[in-house]
Amino acid sequence: MADQILTPRGELVAEPPVDTAEAVRLLRAMIVARIYDRKGSALQKQGRLATYAPFEGQEAAQIGSVAALAPDDWLVATYRDAAAMWMQGYPMELLFAGRTGHELGGCPPDPVNVMPPSITVGGHMVHAVGLAWAERLHGSSRIALTLFGDGATSEGDFHEAMNFAGAFGVGCVFLCQNNGWAISLATAKQTAAERIADKAAGYGMPGVQVDGNDVFAVYAATRTAVDRARAGGGPSFIEAVTYRIGPHSSADDPSRYRSPELTESWRQRDPIDRLRRYLESNGLWGADQQDDAERDAAAQVERAITAAEALPALTAGEIFDATYAELPAPLAEQRRQARELVQEV
Amino acid sequence: MPTITLAQAINQSLAKALEELDDVVLMGEDVGLTGGVFRVTDGLRDKFGADRVIDSPVAESGIAGVGFGLAVGGIRPVLEMQFMGFSYPALDQVISHISRIRNRSRHRFTAPLVIRMPYGGGIGAAEHHSESTEALYAHVPGLKVVVPSRPRDAAGLLRTAIEDPDPVIFLEPIRLYRAVKEDVPEESFHVPLGAASVERPGNDITLISWGAMMKETRAAADELAAAGTSAEVLDVRTLVPLDRQTICDSAIRTGRVVVVHEAPRTAGYAAEIAALVQEHCLYRLEAPVLRVTGWDTVVPLKRAEHHYLPTVARIVAGARRVLEA
Numbered sequence: 001m002a003d004q005i006l007t008p009r010g011e012l013v014a015e016p017p018v019d020t021a022e023a024v025r026l027l028r029a030m031i032v033a034r035i036y037d038r039k040g041s042a043l044q045k046q047g048r049l050a051t052y053a054p055f056e057g058q059e060a061a062q063i064g065s066v067a068a069l070a071p072d073d074w075l076v077a078t079y080r081d082a083a084a085m086w087m088q089g090y091p092m093e094l095l096f097a098g099r100t101g102h103e104l105g106g107c108p109p110d111p112v113n114v115m116p117p118s119i120t121v122g123g124h125m126v127h128a129v130g131l132a133w134a135e136r137l138h139g140s141s142r143i144a145l146t147l148f149g150d151g152a153t154s155e156g157d158f159h160e161a162m163n164f165a166g167a168f169g170v171g172c173v174f175l176c177q178n179n180g181w182a183i184s185l186a187t188a189k190q191t192a193a194e195r196i197a198d199k200a201a202g203y204g205m206p207g208v209q210v211d212g213n214d215v216f217a218v219y220a221a222t223r224t225a226v227d228r229a230r231a232g233g234g235p236s237f238i239e240a241v242t243y244r245i246g247p248h249s250s251a252d253d254p255s256r257y258r259s260p261e262l263t264e265s266w267r268q269r270d271p272i273d274r275l276r277r278y279l280e281s282n283g284l285w286g287a288d289q290q291d292d293a294e295r296d297a298a299a300q301v302e303r304a305i306t307a308a309e310a311l312p313a314l315t316a317g318e319i320f321d322a323t324y325a326e327l328p329a330p331l332a333e334q335r336r337q338a339r340e341l342v343q344e345v
Numbered sequence: 346m347p348t349i350t351l352a353q354a355i356n357q358s359l360a361k362a363l364e365e366l367d368d369v370v371l372m373g374e375d376v377g378l379t380g381g382v383f384r385v386t387d388g389l390r391d392k393f394g395a396d397r398v399i400d401s402p403v404a405e406s407g408i409a410g411v412g413f414g415l416a417v418g419g420i421r422p423v424l425e426m427q428f429m430g431f432s433y434p435a436l437d438q439v440i441s442h443i444s445r446i447r448n449r450s451r452h453r454f455t456a457p458l459v460i461r462m463p464y465g466g467g468i469g470a471a472e473h474h475s476e477s478t479e480a481l482y483a484h485v486p487g488l489k490v491v492v493p494s495r496p497r498d499a500a501g502l503l504r505t506a507i508e509d510p511d512p513v514i515f516l517e518p519i520r521l522y523r524a525v526k527e528d529v530p531e532e533s534f535h536v537p538l539g540a541a542s543v544e545r546p547g548n549d550i551t552l553i554s555w556g557a558m559m560k561e562t563r564a565a566a567d568e569l570a571a572a573g574t575s576a577e578v579l580d581v582r583t584l585v586p587l588d589r590q591t592i593c594d595s596a597i598r599t600g601r602v603v604v605v606h607e608a609p610r611t612a613g614y615a616a617e618i619a620a621l622v623q624e625h626c627l628y629r630l631e632a633p634v635l636r637v638t639g640w641d642t643v644v645p646l647k648r649a650e651h652h653y654l655p656t657v658a659r660i661v662a663g664a665r666r667v668l669e670a
Contacts (some may be wrong), residue, residue, distance in 0.1 A: 074418075105452040115417070116449050120441050126407055127442065130414015137370070137396070137420055144414075160407030167402055180484070322448040323487050325455070325510035328539060328586030 002209045002241045005119050008269045010277025017220035018067075019286055026067060026215050027279060030272045031290075033083035033296040036092065037246075040082070040099065044250040047051040048309065049099040053080045053109035054246035057213070060271030061177045061240040063087050064218030065145060074144035075114045076128035078121075080177075081147045090114045092300065096308035101323070104311055113142070121182075122148065122155025125174065129165045132172040141173040143229040145222070149289045150190055151182025153199065162237070166203035168323075171229035174200075174237045175224065177212060179244040184257040200237035210243075212240030213271040243269075303308070317341045346530055352385050352522040354496035354529045355461075358503040359386060359423065361394045361533040366421060369507060372399040372408055373425025373461075382427055383463055383522055409435035413443050416458040416512075423507060429464035429516065430473035430560065436481070443512045444487035459506045460515045465557040465607055466654055467520035469647035476644065477557075477608040482514045483584045483617070490584040492516040494525040494559035498582060501536030509538065518557035525560070541588035543595065547577035550664055551595040553618060554605040555581040558655060562605050565660035574668060584614055589621055596622045600631035601667045605608055607654050610638040632670035637663040 005014045016023065030134035037056050044052035055062065062084035066075065075088040082095045089112040098105020098117065101330025106116035113129075118124035128146035135142040152158055153176060155335055165172045178197050180187055206225075210217040218240050225236035247254050254263070279285035320327060320335040327335060339345045349357065362369045369387060371377075377400035380387030390398035401408050405426055412422040426432040431576045432439075443456045466475030491506055491513055493499035499517070506513035544559075545566060554562040559580050566576040577595050581588070596602050602622055604615035619634040637655045645653050 003449070006572060076414075103448065103451055106449040107453045110453070115454065116446075120437070123410065123437055123441055126410025127414040127417065129407075130411040130416070131418045132414075133411065133418045134415045134418025137415075138418075157406055157410060157437075160402075160404045162408065163402055163404065164407045164411050322451050324489075325452075326448070330586055 003217050003221065004211040004214050005220060006214045006274050006278055008213070008274050010274045010281060012278065016216050017223060018216070020282070022067070023275065023279060024284060026063055026219070027272070027275045027285065028293045029087055029256060030215065030275065031061045032300060033059045033063060033086070033295045035294065035297040036082065036086070039305065040096075041246065041250065043305065047211050049096070050101040051250050052099055053249045055080045055083060055244070057243045057245035057271070058177055058179055058264060059083055060215035060275075061175070061212040061218050061242050062147070064215040065147070065175050065222040065240070068219055068222035069145055070142070072111065072113055073142050073226070074128065074131045074143060076124050076131065077115070077117060077146070077147040078124065078149070079117045079119055080149065081117065084147055085114050085117065087113070088114050092304035093307035096305050097311055100308055102308070102311050103314060122152035122157045124148070125152070125161035126157055126164065129161050129170050129172050132170045133168065136171060141230050143173065143226060145173045145175060145226070147175050147177060149182060149185045150176060150178040150180070150196060151185065153196055154190055162199070162203040162205070165235035166205050169234035171232070172235045173225040173229055174235065175222065176237070176239045177242055178239050179242045181244055181248070181258065183214070183248040183252060197237060197239035205221045205235045205237055207237040207239065209239040209241060212242030213269050213274070215271060215275055302326060316344055346528040348526050348528050349496055350523045350526055351493070351496045351499050352383060354500040354527070355385050355503060355517060356387060356389070357529065357531070358500035358533070360389060360392065362423070362504060362507045363389060363397060365533060366507070368419065369421045369423060370397045370399060370415065371423045371425070372401050374401055374403055374408075374427045376400060376425050381425065383519070385522070386425070398507070405431055405435040405532065406438055409438035409443065412458050413438060413446070413456050414458040414553070417446065417454045418441050421457055421507060423459045423461060426460060426462040426481060427645060428474050428476070429462040429478060430476035432462055439482070439488070440485050444485045447511065448487065451506040455510060459503070459515050461515045461517060462518045463522075464516045465518050465520060465652055467557065467642050469650060472646060475650070477606070477639065479516055479584055479606060480612060480614045483614055485640055487511065488585060489513045490516070491538060491582065492518070492556035492584060493582060494518060494556050495520060495525060497529045498536050498542070500529050501534050502538065502582065504533055505535045505538055513538070516556060519561060520557055537587055538583045538656050539586040541591040542580045542582055543577065543591065544580050545576070545578040547599065549575045549599060550601040550603065550645055550668055551577045551579060551599045552603050552605065552660070552664065553579045553581060553592065555584065558605045558607050558645070559656060561657050561660055564657040565664065568657060568661050569664055574664070576664065587617070587621070591623070592618060592621065593625045596626040597629045600629055602630070602634045603660065603667055604634065604661055605637045605655055607639045609641045613638055613640050623650050632667045633665050635667050
């Protein structure tokens, strides 16, 4: 059974890893994430986002894990991890900008150590290993957290990342959001391993499985792994068992591969509801706070989408300008041709 | 100035880079303790330590992907693929991440790394050890592709590649590692990327090649000279970015062009050069551009490899066809 601190009914079964102020901060962050995510799906249906990969149901796994990082630690995550990226400082308008189809969505401001989201599955975990290693070579105590899904653990680069990290004792934390489905393939068909966390043993690193819808459990496991990495203790693996409530992407139809009853059963384990119930039962949250959090989140999301849509598209010349540090002559010639076609020159 | 082989020149250049640039590390399979299967990195681990000359697990994608993370994190990794034919597991990292992170992040994150690869046939090696797939890499936006044929160029181009702000694929001709010697300065120096070398001026025909086939191309020029034909020999040195000016200037002057490479012909890099020449020089040409290349087959194993690689005789025969057209 996966480690749990907070039951779906919001009852503590172990000591909470954060104080009440931090618990309130986590709830508010998850509310922002939920509103962002629903807005993303809605905007895609209106044709305002190109594609959208919803993460509803996974808010605790993303917010809880990133909450255990230092502000300048590295985060290397995927197209389904907007909540985590935002929590680590990636501006929300740039997350939206990327989904509208704008390259500036991949350019977080300088102090933010968050890589643009990986679009291919599984290729990014090795990057986190390299980043954490670079920090060690520079004598810094920054570590790297990488997020990925159950499907990514079947990719060869998962093995290479885990193996490199283990062999060199790199300060990298691997967090698998096992959300049950890799598009249509159930986790049980993805691997014969009983628990994905068991794979960690093969790489000489600790592996734990936690209830990924329990923000306290995710935070506690990540905190332990982050502290270990920062102290030079090497990599760790965390499997956060969760569920993707929505489709894989805006192009997916989950009714082809899973029952509505299954999805409904996971709604009963909603990560936001359980933290809210816990805080309510302790007199720390009520209708006023809920209204306030939702209003704030909606306004923040609105501002972000407005800013994203206001970004002017790249010009014909600009599509060339970040291919190299300096444009080589043959490419400068193509740039001139492309600009002529649209009368930029 | 010592007279050294191409392999020694690369070793010397790597040593200078490790000595002078604090952020350079080497990583690859067997590059440390044994000094690499071709001994190109011999002695560097002893001199600079295992933290900077890193023996990696046997994992090409990991070498490229972890190297990418190192580069984004401010290190300058010089990565080695043990043979070009072993580099394909790393292609996803090269194409999907290394080549395009600058564009994906609009310059916020960059991958200033070098991937060294011994390449090419002619040493009778096992399957997969004789590949010459430079066109794969030349096709990918965001990469630079460098192929030296001489010790001095190898050292100077490698140093420039290491300091380049963008990722560079650096191809080392296996069969020239110890086949050519040259005076190479002991101090560090740069040879610019994107500049072809007019190795030998000539008036009647232009022979264009790079890397390992330069040896046969030079010999073909000697043979043509003995028969009274003045061949201009160009060593392209950098496939990307390509020095179009030097190539077109020569094509216009001689009016006759042969491009030589050992890679398969179809969609090989000679096609790019032939297209360039016809786009810019057609009305100054006296004959169609000819390609002398490997065949569109798998590189044969040791006992039949001589059927595959372009020979001096094939290059001379090709040149005569162009001269007589």
